[in-house]
Amino acid sequence: MQRAGADYIHVDVMDGHFVPNLSIGPMVVKALRAHTTLPLDVHLMIESVDAFIPHFAEAGADIITVHAEAGAHAHRSVQLVKSLGKRAGLSLNPATPADAVDYLIDALDLVLVMSVNPGFGGQGFIANQIGKLASLRRKIDASGRAIELEVDGGIDAATAPLAIAAGADVLVAGTASFQGGAACYAANLQRLRGGP
Numbered sequence: 473m474q475r476a477g478a479d480y481i482h483v484d485v486m487d488g489h490f491v492p493n494l495s496i497g498p499m500v501v502k503a504l505r506a507h508t509t510l511p512l513d514v515h516l517m518i519e520s521v522d523a524f525i526p527h528f529a530e531a532g533a534d535i536i537t538v539h540a541e542a543g544a545h546a547h548r549s550v551q552l553v554k555s556l557g558k559r560a561g562l563s564l565n566p567a568t569p570a571d572a573v574d575y576l577i578d579a580l581d582l583v584l585v586m587s588v589n590p591g592f593g594g595q596g597f598i599a600n601q602i603g604k605l606a607s608l609r610r611k612i613d614a615s616g617r618a619i620e621l622e623v624d625g626g627i628d629a630a631t632a633p634l635a636i637a638a639g640a641d642v643l644v645a646g647t648a649s650f651q652g653g654a655a656c657y658a659a660n661l662q663r664l665r666g667g668p
Contacts, residue, residue, distance in 0.1 A: 478510060478661060479510070479511075479642070480510055480511050480512075480513040480535075480642065481504065481508055481510050481511070481512050481513065482513045482515060482624070482644045483496065483500075483501055483504065483512055483513065483514045483515065483533075484496075484515050484517060485497070485501075485514060485515060485516050485517060485518060485524075485528070486517045486518065486590075486591060487517070487518035487519060489518070489519045490517050490518050490519045490539065490541075490542055490590075491517045491590050491591030492591050492592070493591050493592065497527075498524070498527040498528050498530070498531040499531070501514060501528055501531040501532055501533055502531040502532055504532070505531065505532030511534035511535060512532055512533050512534050512535070513533075513534065513535045513537070513561075513582075513622075513642075513644075514528050514533035514534075514535065514536050514537065515537045515561075515563065515584065515624070515644075516528065516536065516537060516538050516539070516542070517539060517542075517563075517590050517591065518542065519542055519543065520543070521538050521539075521542050521543055521549050522543070522545075522548065522549055522552055525538075525549065525552050525553055525556065526552075526556060529553070529556040529557075529558050533558060534558065534559060535558065535559040535560075535561055535581065535582055536553045536556075536558050536559070536560060536561065537560075537561030537562065537563050537582060537584050537622075538550065538553070538560075538561070538562060538563065539562075539563045539564075539565065539590075540562055540563065540564055540565075540568055540572045540573075541564075541565055541568060546562060546576060547575070547576055547579070550562065550576055550579045550580065551579065554579060559581035559582060560579060560580055560581050560582070561580065561581060561582035561583065561584055561622070562576055562580055562582075562583055562584070563583075563584035563585075563586060563590075563624075564583070564584070564585055564586060564604070565586050565589065565590060566586055566587070566588070566589060566598050566600075566601060569604075570604050570607040570608050570611065573608065573611060574611070577611060577612070577615050577617070577619070578615070578617070580617075580619050581618075581619060581620065582619060582620045582621075582622055582642075583608055583612065583619060583620070583621055583622065584622040584623070584624055584644075585601055585604055585605055585608065585621070585622070585623045585624070585640075586601075586624055586625055587601040587623050587624065587625040587626050587627070587631075587635070588624075588625030588626050589625075590624075590625075595625060595626055596626050597625065597626025597627065597628075597631040598625070598626070601623070602634055602635070602638045603638075605621065605623060605635060605638035605639050605640055606638045606639055608621055608639070609621055609638065609639025609640075610639075612639075620641045620642050621639055621640050621641050621642070622640065622641065622642035622643075622644060623635045623640045623642070623643060623644065624644035625644070627643045627644060627645040627664065628645065628664070629663045629664060632645070632664045632665075632666070633666060636666075643664055645664055
């Protein structure tokens with residue numbers, strides 16, 4: 473994906489508890505680190521997140537995003553990420569309101585809007601998340617801070633322009649990026665950016 477023009481490598485980490493599926497751990501992130509100079513954007517869809525943050529930081533994550541819903545102390549988790557010298561993100565599930573960032577925005581580098589229910593690829597975009605993106609864009613702009621607004625789930629050539637128009641800076645696209653195999657990656661990314 474680096475040669476195809478991706479800006480980040482988004483790494484979904486799932487524990488089989490917070491979301492139904494089970495995926496990779498810090499050792500895979502460490503292995504990925506050796507193969508790319510792109511920032512590793514590690515999305516922790518896991519419970520007991522604080523116990524794992526240092527391991528992903530050590531493995532080479534550049535951005536570590538935790539879920540607002542994954543524990544009682546999101547602020548503590550964000551502080552831990554920052555203390556390890558990493559960029560901190562907060563992810564919001566589809567039913568979580570934009571206001572969940574209000575008392576954390578001064579510590580965040582990234583806000584991730586889940587436009588599908590996390591845990592499975594290939595889902596359809598939940599249209600009402602456009603309003604959440606727009607609301608978060610206003611909050612971020614009002615903060616005066618350089619916070620990226622990321623959207624993940626159901627992003628394709630039809631939904632990408634809607635997300636961008638609502639204020640998204642970063643698009644996470646799995647299915648749409650990988651369609652057709654490696655020979656198509658660059659063209660797929662170009663279409664997501666609004667190209668032919």
